[in-house]
Amino acid sequence: MSAPGFTTQTVHFGHRADTEHGSVHAAIHPSTEYTYRDAHELAAVFQNRKKGYTYARTGTPTTAALETQISMMEQGNGTVAFATGMAALNAVFFALLRQGDHLIASKYIFGNTNSLLMTLENFGVELSLVDATDVAQVQAALRPNTRMVFVETIANPGTQVADLKAIGDLCQAHRLVYVVDSTLSSPYLRPGRDFGASLVVNSLSKHIGGHGNALGGAVTQTGLYDWTHFPHIHEAYRKDDPHTWGLMQIKKKGLRDMGGTLSSDVAHRLAAGAETLGLRMDRICANALALAHFLDDHPLVERVQYPGLPNHPQHARSTEFFGGRHGGLLGVVLKEQTDVFACLNRLHVAALATHLGDNRTLVLPAAHTIYYEMGAERRALMGIPDGFLRISVGIEDEADLIDDFAQALEIR
Numbered sequence: 001m002s003a004p005g006f007t008t009q010t011v012h013f014g015h016r017a018d019t020e021h022g023s024v025h026a027a028i029h030p031s032t033e034y035t036y037r038d039a040h041e042l043a044a045v046f047q048n049r050k051k052g053y054t055y056a057r058t059g060t061p062t063t064a065a066l067e068t069q070i071s072m073m074e075q076g077n078g079t080v081a082f083a084t085g086m087a088a089l090n091a092v093f094f095a096l097l098r099q100g101d102h103l104i105a106s107k108y109i110f111g112n113t114n115s116l117l118m119t120l121e122n123f124g125v126e127l128s129l130v131d132a133t134d135v136a137q138v139q140a141a142l143r144p145n146t147r148m149v150f151v152e153t154i155a156n157p158g159t160q161v162a163d164l165k166a167i168g169d170l171c172q173a174h175r176l177v178y179v180v181d182s183t184l185s186s187p188y189l190r191p192g193r194d195f196g197a198s199l200v201v202n203s204l205s206k207h208i209g210g211h212g213n214a215l216g217g218a219v220t221q222t223g224l225y226d227w228t229h230f231p232h233i234h235e236a237y238r239k240d241d242p243h244t245w246g247l248m249q250i251k252k253k254g255l256r257d258m259g260g261t262l263s264s265d266v267a268h269r270l271a272a273g274a275e276t277l278g279l280r281m282d283r284i285c286a287n288a289l290a291l292a293h294f295l296d297d298h299p300l301v302e303r304v305q306y307p308g309l310p311n312h313p314q315h316a317r318s319t320e321f322f323g324g325r326h327g328g329l330l331g332v333v334l335k336e337q338t339d340v341f342a343c344l345n346r347l348h349v350a351a352l353a354t355h356l357g358d359n360r361t362l363v364l365p366a367a368h369t370i371y372y373e374m375g376a377e378r379r380a381l382m383g384i385p386d387g388f389l390r391i392s393v394g395i396e397d398e399a400d401l402i403d404d405f406a407q408a409l410e411i412r
């Protein structure tokens, strides 16, 4: 028998071996602390000599079941779940980098991540923001103290597709930690491991959870990186297989010390949502492509940025990487004379809200909201003009979505 497909795996083979009473979901464990009859055993768990739970800040059986599910989707050797995607990113950067290190990041990234990287600079990490759609730009930014490269698979909100495989090869050649934020593509379109990533970050709040009812984040270790080449792993975590050290440090620093912990209740909601990731992504990608074509032909639309359109600069790359599905995010720039706010106020299916990867289609004027704080100059650098709409396409019926945008754009 051939290996089961993505959705079969997800609904049947995640954590089931460990559940009680044949329950199809992992139990929601509310306990803060875990007791032991034998003090030796308690000590062994604290010293990582034995698997077990101590205090819920460092995880529960419920968050562990979610972590197993995400590891399976990403084909990784381990995952740590966090309270949000931002908590996951903070854990990666602050657990691994030190003052005087150099980080190369794509300049096309989520605005809050961009802001986080500016905080990292305040702590003495050198930062280069480069056009990661071209590996040559990453290569040109290399310094002797470069430790890490960070990119998004498909960028939020500009939809640029990074030169993912070539950057993976470059990182391997220079033994750099390669961190890929896979939030917009999700492991369903392609596991980050296929691009040579060392670590894959997913905001579980987005496609993986999918229902707009839970925040979460995850860091998955692909097992491709040998952490003996990374100088900042604490002595205590240099045990066992060196392909596992980095995630241990991320877990200890990110959960135990920084406390960005996911609760069991929320972990259950995310795990239930994740079961239908494949179904939702197929529908979302098909809807997004149809809406992208409709808007691209519309006289009030200046341009549509969607990797599924042949006019997208990385259309061929996106097709190669993601097998003809291009995600659910559209960047739409309306013509200059168009009243953006009047158009948005006429929508009655699509909801005006931030967030993405939801069952519902959500629309946001990006420059006036999530990119407002950073100012016009940084917006220009990131390619976000004033008339830029970020549309996160949902699972509605395609005709209803197209009709909604058609009537909203019947303005003068």
Ligand SMILES: *Cc1c(COP(=O)(O)O)cnc(C)c1O
Pocket (backbone or CB within 6 Å): 084, 085, 086, 087, 110, 113, 152, 156, 181, 183, 184, 203, 204, 205, 206, 215, 216, 217, 356
């Ligand atoms: C939303 C998002 C995040 C942050 O995730 P939260 O769960 O909202 O904290 C990180 N990266 C990308 C690409 C995102 O879209």
